[in-house]
Amino acid sequence: MKVNKNKQLHTPLSHLPLRPSTQQLFATRGFHSQQEVQESFRSGGLSNLAAELGIALSEAGRIWQELQSLDHDAQKENQISLTNRRPVSAQELLAQRPEGASNIITFCRQIDQMLRGGIPLGELTELAGSPGAGKTQWGMQLAVNARLTSWTGGVQGETCYIDTEGSFSPERCYDMAKALIHHVQSGLGRRRQRHPYLPERWDITPEDILKGIYVIRVHDNAALQATFEGSLPQLLRERAQTDFPIKLVVVDSIAFPVRATPMSVKGDDVEFFVARSRQLTVYANQLAHLAAHHDLAAVAINQMTTKLKDDGGELIPALGESWAHAVTTRLILSHHRGTNERTCTLAKSPRLPAASANYQVTSAGIRGVENSNASNSQASGQKRALEDPQMTN
Ligand SMILES: Nc1ncnc2c1ncn2[C@@H]1O[C@H](COP(=O)(O)OP(=O)(O)OP(=O)(O)O)[C@@H](O)[C@H]1O
Structure with missing residues (x-):
């Protein structure tokens, strides 16, 4: 049994937000503080911790990682509390919401309804899907849509596109931008009959939209x-004072650089994991922090992986549980074989019910599938452009 050496200096493990099974394990094996767990790890790595806890190496790795993520959260909370110690009521938080659109329209009516307006600003959204589901098409379409003006229900911003796979296509973006402008322009006449204050035309070119999409190509995890x-925080700061701040990252x-690049750790696979x-x-926290601080939508595209089960395999988003916990909203994209129809499923949200809606990849970009039986959006409530059938399809 482990002896408690320095209890008064450290938070008891029972006070930490650990999973009940982890709490119980620590309690039965006589671990009372984080310090004791760290000492066990330092004296003989994960294998020592596993032996002292009486569990498998992989399970010890999971528990060690659970503790590490708490450390990081605590550091972040400390940083925040240095600048803002006053508790803020929920009512104040609601009142502090920036004016204007708070979502990037997806251009698919049913998906926008499902998400109550589109991809939310101020937080991290994950788009996961198997190869060919259209993840990169989504990334580019959102980059183009981010430029939509406030009078079309847009956030009127620019995009930083971090391309780790080399799949960003300026030509494809150009086509999407052209189609977007055409779509807005062609509906304007009719909209102006109801809203005469609207301008006669959207004075923008596809080149203007492309100029506001900053692409950073990175080849590995270090980059x-x-x-x-x-470079990302610097770009956000530089653009913050302009008419078109960055509204989408x-x-x-x-997944690509993190899965492909070996980490600089000594030891076995579990330590690598x-x-x-x-x-x-750390990445998730950085993205979430930048999203909240700059009121932008952070979108992380993820791959799918097969989780082996007794009765076969199940396709799930890659990168594991701690990543899944760190994202605020998770959308899973899937492709129906033999058709162009695809489904976007809202798999995780702190405020919206689980739902799904169909979309397709067309030459103009990502578009909705109207009257699709497969659509199952339970969300109600539409916003701005959604009230106008001209804007989404
Ligand atoms: N100009 C276009 N017109 C219509 N469909 C297109 C066009 N360009 C790409 N697509 C379709 O988009 C799909 C590929 O999308 P995308 O590259 O975004 O997939 P992905 O999910 O990112 O895949 P991966 O994980 O392999 O990178 C293909 O089905 C392709 O046919």
Whole structure:
């Protein structure tokens, strides 16, 4: 049994937001503080911790990682509390919401309804899907849509597109931008009959839209880290005071560099896994922080992986549980074989019910599928452009 050496200096494990099964394990094996767990790890790595807890190495890795992510959250909370110690009521938080659109329209009516307006600003959204589901098409379409003006229900912003796979296509973006302008322009005449204050035309070219999409190509994890810590925050600051601040950051994909680049850790696979999960938690926190601080939508594109089960395999988003916990909203894209129809499923949201809606990839970009039986949006409430059937399809 482990002896409690320095209890008074450290928060008891029972006071930490750990999973009940982890709490119980620590209690039965005589671990009372984080310090004791760290000492066990330092003296012989995960295998020592696993032996002292009487569990498998992989389980010890998971528990170690659970503790590490708490450390990171605590650091972040400390940073925040240095600048803002006053509790804020929920009513104040609601009143502090910035004016104007708070979502990036997806251009698919049913998906916008499902998400109550589109991809939310101020938080991290994950788009996960199997190869060919249209993830990159989504990333580019959102980048184009982010430029929509406030009078079309848009957020009137620019995009930073972090391309880790080399799949960003300026030609495809150009086509989408052209189609978007055409779509807005062609509906304007009719809209002006009801809303005469609207301008006669949207004075913009596809080139203007492309100029507002900043692409950062990164080839490995080190470059991604440097981007999150340097060039991305710098770009956000530079654009913040302009008429078109960055309103969307797309990482396409977050999985590729993290899964492909070996982490600089010594030891076995479990330590590698722990280092990777920790790195992902840091990325998720950085993206969430930038999203909240700059009131932008952070979109991380993720791949799918097969989880082996007794009765076969199940396709789930890659990168594991701690990443899944860190994202605010999770959307899963799937492709119906033999058709162009695809489904977007809202798999995780802190405020919306689970739902799904269909979409297709067309030459003009991502578009909705009207009257689709497969659509199952339970969400009600529409916003701005959604009230106008001209804007989404
Ligand atoms: N100009 C276009 N017109 C119509 N469909 C297109 C066009 N360009 C791409 N697509 C369709 O988009 C799909 C590929 O989308 P995308 O590259 O976004 O997939 P992905 O989910 O990112 O895949 P991966 O994980 O392999 O990168 C294909 O089905 C392709 O046919």
